[in-house]
Amino acid sequence: MGAGQSTSHSHPPTRGLHVLRVTPSSPAFQANIEAFFDFVVGFEGDSLSSDKEIDASELEKIVESHENRTLNLLVWNTKSQQTRVVPIIPSRVWSQRNNEPQQSASNAQPSLLGLGMRLCHPETASDNVWHVLDVLEGSPAESAGLVPMGDWILGWSGGVLSAENDFYDLVEAHVDKPLRVYVYSYAFDTLREVVLIPNRHWGGEGLLGCIFGFGLLHRIPAQPDDRAPGTLPAELQEQGDEYGGQDLFVPADVEIGAGQHSPSQLAEWRQQEQEQWNREVLTRSHHTQPAQTSSTGAVHNHTHDPLSRSHATS
Secondary structure, three states: OOOOOEEEEEOOOOOOEEEEEEEEOOHHHHHOOOOOOOEEOOOOEEEOOOOOOOOHHHHHHHHOOOOOOOOOEEEEEOOOOOEEEEEEOOHHHHHHHOOOHHHHHHOOOOOOOOOOEEEEOOHOOOOEEEEEEEEEEOOOHHHHOOOOOEEEEEEOOOOOOOOOHHHHHHHHHOOOOEEEEEEEOOOOOOEEEEEOOOOOOOOOOOOOOOEEEEEHHHOOOOOOOOOOOOOOOOOOOOOHOOOOOOOOOOHHHHHHOOOOOOOOHHHHHHHHHHHHHHHHHHHHHHHHOOOEEOOOOEEEEEEEEOOOOOOOOO
């Protein structure tokens, strides 16, 4: 996590900028801002106890005015339920150094922070997660390294999903095509990128061979207060070096498998993913519906196989 003091909140902020992407080597990456769990809720000079909602336009101007100078962001985290002060230096140098060929072909200004964010309500932003309950042997889910009971799917390369069925629709739209998802490991307290390739010819039931849980009973549990982010829990530390040498970040291109897909295919699929996401966002802006409740307001807790579409209330 970023350095600086933390202030507890009895309730989440009313509004915040939900961090969806943190670009490697960027100022945000160096400041240890955490995708999916962090929300930018203000900047130095704001009152932590103020009910004023964050103004994205104002924040953008503040970031630009602090180029190459330290800016203290106020960042709220869903796991710690705290707001911390994160010193960050907005800069374009990192982007020019790491992506010079791409930048020369584009008129777009490089990002000052290296963040992808959306304005939303932090209180409900983390409700839509899919708990991995079981993984079948030889399945696409097993090949991708999903861990039963310990992993949660938080989103995909196009962003977040707003309702339970959105994830299953996404899986069915990617039959025999790579689907990049972001997976949180509770045991290791880490977020990794994983590539799933849903298919019907792996030899078992379902497109992924994985059972998911969704709803109140399947939310991500809180980490112990004395747990340092990104460290092994005590019960795993006692098992020696068995887990010490594992690389928890799975590079997506490696997961696809050498020789299976050409670079042009991958580029085309990524473009299709983004276009599909843009269409879904536009549709949802006109048709907003609750993700977690029925018409009577009851909370649903489901287990689900993406192929059968059968629901079992738990």
